[in-house]
Amino acid sequence: xxxxxxxxxxxxxxxxxxxxxxxxxxxxxxxxxxxxxxxxxxxxxxxxxxxxxxxxxxxxxxxxxxxxxxxxxxxxxxxxxxxxxxxxxxxxxxxxxxxxxxxxxxxxxxxxxxxxxxxxxxxxxxxxxxxxxxxxxxxxxxxxxxxxxxxxxxxxxxxxxxxxxxxxxxxxxxxxxxxxxxxxxxxxxxxxxxxxxxxxxxxxxxxxxxxxxxxxxxxxxxxxxxxxxxxxxxxxxxxxxxxxxxxxxxxxxxxxxxxxxxxxxxxxxxxxxxxxxxx
Numbered sequence: 001x002x003x004x005x006x007x008x009x010x011x012x013x014x015x016x017x018x019x020x021x022x023x024x025x026x027x028x029x030x031x032x033x034x035x036x037x038x039x040x041x042x043x044x045x046x047x048x049x050x051x052x053x054x055x056x057x058x059x060x061x062x063x064x065x066x067x068x069x070x071x072x073x074x075x076x077x078x079x080x081x082x083x084x085x086x087x088x089x090x091x092x093x094x095x096x097x098x099x100x101x102x103x104x105x106x107x108x109x110x111x112x113x114x115x116x117x118x119x120x121x122x123x124x125x126x127x128x129x130x131x132x133x134x135x136x137x138x139x140x141x142x143x144x145x146x147x148x149x150x151x152x153x154x155x156x157x158x159x160x161x162x163x164x165x166x167x168x169x170x171x172x173x174x175x176x177x178x179x180x181x182x183x184x185x186x187x188x189x190x191x192x193x194x195x196x197x198x199x200x201x202x203x204x205x206x207x208x209x210x211x212x213x214x215x216x217x218x219x220x221x222x223x224x225x226x227x228x229x230x231x232x233x234x235x236x237x238x239x240x241x242x243x244x245x246x247x248x249x250x251x252x253x254x255x256x257x258x259x260x261x262x263x264x265x266x267x268x269x270x271x272x273x274x275x276x277x278x279x
Contacts, residue, residue, distance in 0.1 A: 029055065029076035031129035033137050033192075040137040040192040042129065044160070045076040048188055051167070055160065055189040059083075061101070064183055066173030070116075071181060073106035073156055075143055077124050088118035093147065106145050106156040108181060119179055120147045121156040138162060140190035154179035160190035 029044035044055040060080030064071050072079060072086055079101050086107055091100035094107055101107050106121035122145020132140045140162045146155040158170070161184065169185035176182055223240030227233040236242065 028124060028127045029129060029143070031131075031141060033131050033134070035134075035137060037196060039195040040131075041195065042141050042190070042192055044129070044141070044143070044189045046189070051188065055187055062170060062185070064170040064173055067175050068110060069173055069175065069181070070109045071106070071121075071156065071170075071173055071183060072101055072109075073121070073145070073158070074124075075105075075158060075160075076127065078102070078105055079107075086116070086118055088116045091118045091120075093120040094118065104147070106147075108154070108156075108179070119154055121145060121154045121179070121181065122147050132159060132161075137192055155181070157182040159184040161186045162188070162191035164188050164191055 029042075031042045033040040033042075046054050048054060055075045056077055057074060060082060061072050061074050063084065070086075074080075081101055086100045086109055088097060088100045088107075088109055091097050091107075094100060094104035095102040100118060104120045104122065105124045105127070107118050108121050109116040109118045111117075124145075126146045128144045128146075130142050130144070131137055132142050140160045143158045143160060144155060146153065148154075157176075157180075159182070163186035165188075167185070167187045170183040172183065174182040220239065224238045227240060228238045239245070
């Protein structure tokens with residue numbers, strides 16, 4: 001395999017890795033709520049005209065202070081710090097003192113004897129999205145993150161109020177328990193996309209059909225990549241089992257023709273060929 005093929009293979013692997021990371025970020029912050037004949041969809045990490053990263057802070061983190069506590073958090077992903085990083089004497093489960101805040105999604109700092117002690121409140125993998133008000137799904141959603149490690153079980157709940165006019169907040173911190181916090185922000189990503197389903201849907205057969213089509217597409221893609229890069233097969237011949245797929249239309253025609261003959265009985269010309277001969 002030449003250098004060009006190796007470069008193409010590395011590029012393909014890189015693009016697939018990026019795609020998987022994007023899908024994982026979007027997936028953890030998606031939520032659907034079925035209310036009768038309406039389906040309310042929330043996709044917090046999807047780009048919007050004025051917010052290309054969706055609900056994710058473009059600074060890499062949100063920061064809010066209140067009740068003698070400072071919160072750093074990021075929604076739908078991990079935190080990144082190009083400025084104003086947390087400076088904590090302890091930062092277990094979130095990067096340690098030297099890289100504090102880089103290995104979790106929510107962090108709380110409190111002053112103890114003149115220096116900050118931090119507690120990890122949640123990770124991206126623990127993100128859970130729910131409806132803020134089931135009686136009024138247009139109001140927004142709650143994003144909850146939790147952490148259960150050496151520290152007592154901690155959590156952060158962020159209420160995202162639907163506001164199509166722009167983003168605002170967070171402005172305050174509410175302490176709900178020993179290590180449970182809550183805050184609120186307004187953002188267009190908290191607004192639902194409504195689909196009228198009218199009692200209809202794919203059903204189990206449609207879902208099964210989609211799964212089969214996706215698996216078939218993945219098989220063709222993987223087989224083509226393998227034959228192209230590792231076996232050196234180029235052009236249309238790189239498609240695995242090409243002869244089989246090319247013969248499918250003819251095979252299908254023969255199959256349906258045999259069914260028609262089976263259910264319609266012998267044709268007139270067929271009966272006439274076996275009619276008795278007059279003496």
